[in-house]
Amino acid sequence: MNDACDVAVVGAGPAGLVAAIEAARAGLSVTVVDEFPWPGGRLLGQLYTDPRSHGRWDGRKISRQLAQEAGELGVRILGGATVWAVGRDLSLELSGVPVGTLRPQALLLATGAAERALPVPGWTKPGVVCVGAAQTFTNVHHVAIGRRVLVAGIDPLALSVAMEMHHAGVDVAGVVLPPVSTTSGALASPERAVARLADVADLAPNGLLRAAARLAAGKLSPLAVSALRFDLVRVGGVSIGFRTALVAVEGDGRVESATLRSVAPDGTLVGPERRIEVDAVCISAGLYPLTDLAEIAGCPMVEVEELGGLVPLHGPGLETPLERLFVAGNLTGIEGAKVAIAQGRQAGCSIARSLGRATLVSPEDAARAVSDARTSSPFRFQPRIAAGRAAMAELWQQAIARGDQSA
Amino acid sequence: MNDVIICRCEGVRLSEIEQAIREGASAVPGVKKRTRAGMGPCQGRVCQRVVLQLLQQPPSEAGESPDALQRSRSPVRPTLLGDL
Structure with missing residues (x-):
């Protein structure tokens, strides 16, 4: 069975869910797929007291709220769906669900990280x-x-x-x-x-x-x-x-x-x-970005040690050199859930704009929210994450100067 | 330590990987072709970074092209033949 939608999101973690919500708010039809039966990704296991806000960070509750919000906006979430291939046309081959091939206009990869x-x-x-x-x-x-x-x-x-x-x-x-x-x-x-x-x-x-x-x-x-x-x-x-x-x-x-x-x-x-x-x-040996789908989609990959290793080349709005392919969350560098949420919002806005839709959040505000989330995160998984982000910005500028960017 | 398993899918041990490196393997694909490390169901998700660390002394510079790693191929996960 084939299936068309405006936006497909791979990964129902914090980045993927928030991006889906943002894209749906802009009026786009969105399908989120995840290998795990329930949405939430790593949020499902997170429960701690945040010393900054003095509140509890209950990841399971947050993922339930995000999934509910997404559902109310008409986002379709396919759990237990394994993506085993990405075409050059951004089509997704799925296993485990009745949908065989998903054909989106834009694709967000929010595949997260794997353990070393x-x-x-x-x-x-x-x-x-x-x-x-x-x-x-x-x-x-x-x-x-x-x-x-x-x-x-x-x-x-x-x-x-x-x-x-x-x-x-x-x-x-x-x-x-x-x-x-x-x-x-x-x-x-x-x-x-x-x-x-x-x-x-x-x-x-x-x-x-x-x-x-x-x-x-x-x-x-x-x-x-x-x-x-x-x-x-x-x-x-x-x-x-x-x-x-x-x-x-x-x-x-x-x-x-x-x-x-x-x-x-x-x-x-x-x-x-x-x-x-x-x-x-x-x-515990740390995490590394799970890049396989970005690789087979044809996205150029770069090694930035501070971000956790090999990551897809991406720009300041989480766009990649491939038209209408976006990345967010731990796939872009190992950070906490707050950063992933802010990146999801940013990616959702970038996707909406790439498909000609207006967004409530400006690109500048979305980018600022990501750096604010970084500053206030209770976890820093990579000690020199800021240097890693700066290195990526530099690599992106070089790629643009070489004319790699198709957008 | 020398007989510690590195690729658990294919049962490839550290000594075999070191042997492959001595025989001239300079990147993950070379080790893979000599030993089958990374050719099992997980497609190198567990062992590939370890093999890379064994190959890289010292580690590569930021931004360097990642040719040292094997290329991901579809299907990237174990998939039913009926879904292909």
Whole structure:
């Protein structure tokens, strides 16, 4: 079955839903598709107190409201729909729903991000999960990933999920550094972990992260960490091992224990191995933009490390060099949900204008809202995100100068 | 550490990938052709970045063309033959 619409949106997360709402407000017919059965994307697992607004950020509630608003505006949301190809004419091939091919006038890719893997001996055993999956299990499905869980990764997301699991009654055996190996590079240095935490000290949305971050900003400043004598810091009932790294996961058919070793401030392993009994290990290695659909659509890709790696080349209004192809959310760089919402609004307006519709929000206001959201975000996933955005603006200008832009 | 699995879809181990790099693979597609890393159901979504890190010492400059990665192809997800 073929299907035509003005706008197709891939990804029903915060960016995709808000863009769909904005485009529908401008009078366009919009279809949103998502692999997951329910709309919301990563919002579904988010629940924290925002220290700026002193309010609760209940992602599930926000996604319900956005989906309802979209529905009232006539947006069609197709859950459980897998997009397996994008044509050069921006047509989408779908699987899992009766609609076979979607033929939109304009396409927004808001595919989000995927988790980076961090191989360590034993990482393929049942019981080892990525931190985002642990968050989904805990907050969306209300399933404990184990009775006693080790978290490997001392970063804002890992500490938040550790706290969420702790609150849900899971015995969090500790939070330690990710494995030190050829494949983790600088991830596993105590100095780096502490510097990264100090960066979020003012904005941290939960007690554990806030306490760890304050500690990092004060007592454990990047300079002081080289003289760090103590290893374990206990915050809110969870132990953080700033000088301990995961080196292997063992078990017969499933996770039964994890092997740890001490780490020198520069990231080299020192001292003997020790083993702790756990039945689940949660590994956090960061996120990267999920670019496959942008690539097969033919969008030029550029590597910008500060944005999380390979990202589609895009302009200040979230347009790409391909006519009527737009991008928003984590696909353009790893940031929090507030930025994704603001980007969704901006992309929705850009799409409406590209199809000759007037919008209530001016391009300048939409762009300003994105930078405001960035400033007030309680999470900063990429420490140098502003530099990454500036680099992208520069690359876009170069592309225009070369005449790459078709619009 | 040398026998840690890197590509879990195809069961390719670190030592095999290092061997491929020694044999002259300079980008992800070269490693893929020699070892099948990234050719399973996830199409490299899990292992490709790890393979790239193994290849890149030091990492590439910002804005550099991303030829080092394998190209995404449709179908980008496991798809029923009936839907093709």
